[in-house]
Amino acid sequence: MDGTRQRRRGDTRQRIQDVALELFAEQGYEKTSLREIAERLEVTKAALYYHFKTKEEILVSIFEDLSRPIEDLIEWGRLQPHTLETKQEIVRRYSEALAGAAPLFRFMQENQATVRELRIGGMFKDRMLVLRDILVAPDADLVDQVRSISALFTLHAGMFVLQDLEGDPEDKRRAVLEVATDLITRAHRGAGES
Amino acid sequence: MDGTRQRRRGDTRQRIQDVALELFAEQGYEKTSLREIAERLEVTKAALYYHFKTKEEILVSIFEDLSRPIEDLIEWGRLQPHTLETKQEIVRRYSEALAGAAPLFRFMQENQATVRELRIGGMFKDRMLVLRDILVAPDADLVDQVRSISALFTLHAGMFVLQDLEGDPEDKRRAVLEVATDLITRAHRGAGES
Amino acid sequence: MDGTRQRRRGDTRQRIQDVALELFAEQGYEKTSLREIAERLEVTKAALYYHFKTKEEILVSIFEDLSRPIEDLIEWGRLQPHTLETKQEIVRRYSEALAGAAPLFRFMQENQATVRELRIGGMFKDRMLVLRDILVAPDADLVDQVRSISALFTLHAGMFVLQDLEGDPEDKRRAVLEVATDLITRAHRGAGES
Amino acid sequence: MDGTRQRRRGDTRQRIQDVALELFAEQGYEKTSLREIAERLEVTKAALYYHFKTKEEILVSIFEDLSRPIEDLIEWGRLQPHTLETKQEIVRRYSEALAGAAPLFRFMQENQATVRELRIGGMFKDRMLVLRDILVAPDADLVDQVRSISALFTLHAGMFVLQDLEGDPEDKRRAVLEVATDLITRAHRGAGES
């Protein structure tokens, strides 16, 4: 009834994830301490351990919750014929999915060294490999393979580095998407040949 | 004459930089402790402090030493007319420069969150902005701007992510270069319009 | 019932302060390490950090707790008319207050260089200045000003240096008090003139 | 010929003492590192070790050099009859001697805890005891003993604490001297009796 503390009963787990992601994305995983997270939430460190077994677990849970749409997308993509239209559709939906969980992917992008050693490192890498295999035929020209991978990077990095640029975020996202789609399309057609 | 300890007199500073870069690139900056670096070199931690004032200073000195060619390239590029040929030349030479200091740039790529808080974060960002301004006219179509930036990412990320792919590294580098050059060329011509 | 470890639950903070003050007074602030304090208490260094944020904070907390009576005295003195009787009363009560927190003031006396750089240095100095302004009119004869200040020193130093002298401590304190009172009285009357 | 570096040949030892005393007095003994001293002199730490065996030795040598006049004074005083005139003379000359080596005695005053553990601690204390025995008869009234000791403190502390007070330093020294002389005189006459 007073709104702040009482009403939150039960959503502490969620609040931990929110604050943790915010800090992880801002400062990096290693530089964010549990003390800091706890302080922001005005609970004790021990409370975090009631909800999560380890620091890494907090991150894993965030990753699992927030990257579900991407997992679904990849699952879907796997079952489609690998036509150009499918690829374009995947890129389009991938772009949306990234935008929907921007802080998480900013974090993944900026903490690769850390993430690599963590459980989510493996999970993420596996997904990327599946995605790559959908987007590019393994027997394709090397240049076209690079083009496909480049499309993926463009999507990933695009959102964060473009923050510096002025302009409407949604405009920028669409520009990024266009470039990625273009790359995928050229890769599909074998532009490397021309 | 016994080669290990005696001969090394005087090159300790260099050896520190080498080992540090190796470990920083492998495990990340924060996860690499000075103890670890010292142990690998079979010296004490205090010896590191004889040669460098802080942990960060070690990194800064590596960055300064290894990224000199890139600084020179950017300096050169600034003075050229911003023609398509210049841009292509810059991309070509940038690709070479990155390959020449691969571990450093792998480190920069994979530790962005950390690097951002460090002195080299600012230095690096400034350089990238200059490079961007050379490669893309500020009044260009948004899509073409993205294309230019995408070219840069492709070069940066290309080298590391492509390690997974089988094939000759030099072949891969050339493939990456081709894609980047293609992106830059299309950006220059205003492909976004067509 | 076993008295040592169990019964102490909850008074760790106090025990830290006690041991710390003892060691600070004995060996000085810089020469007393947190390791030493922790060892005496049979806890880990980290336990100290649960109760206090820094080494300095331990000292500050001791100072605040133990010098409260003096703060109160000064506060009281400020509101009194600056008559001879007031001054004598202040000196008397000050002497008692010092005796009540002897180890702290011994520490302050013997670690002036250190204390000056610490937070309590400023606090203490401010108090002394207020006290001085109560005890001596700012327009007084220079010699009388010195007399007042000398009274203060006599009280401060008296207790520690006189430890060497044989005799009952309470007798010595009263002797010191008499000399200080004498100085204050002569300063008040303008003995410097005669 | 160029005056700074060349001419200094041979007086490095002296320069070390000067800089060391300055820093010791300013920051305290423990907080002053040999690195700091060396840097100010633009020599290496190792150079300090050419001239002095240890850090403590630097301090000892300073003490011995600068407190010679006081040692002489005490030696002289010992041989005089302990008349009032002698005592007054000693106080007068002691005041001068202190003023002549002010930084050293400021240091002694502000680093008592440190000094106590050092070699000079014992030396200094011994001298003080001799001085005390000259100034006050061991069978004197307790209050008069305090008065004598208070005179000494007044001289010691006077110079440093009075720095805050406005006014000509020489004036202040004379005021301090007057108070000290007064105390000694009253102690001699047995003012405690009256």
Next chain:
DNA sequence: TATGAATGAGTCTTCATTCAT
């Protein structure tokens, strides 16, 4: 008369984690 290079012991401090209550 110094220096360059290094060491060993120690400093304060932070961290993720635990567990009885």
Next chain:
DNA sequence: CATGAATGAAGACTCATTCAT
């Protein structure tokens, strides 16, 4: 559903000192 109190391991860094040159 959480806290208070604590730990063990480790972190970056500083210091006085040494010694071959």
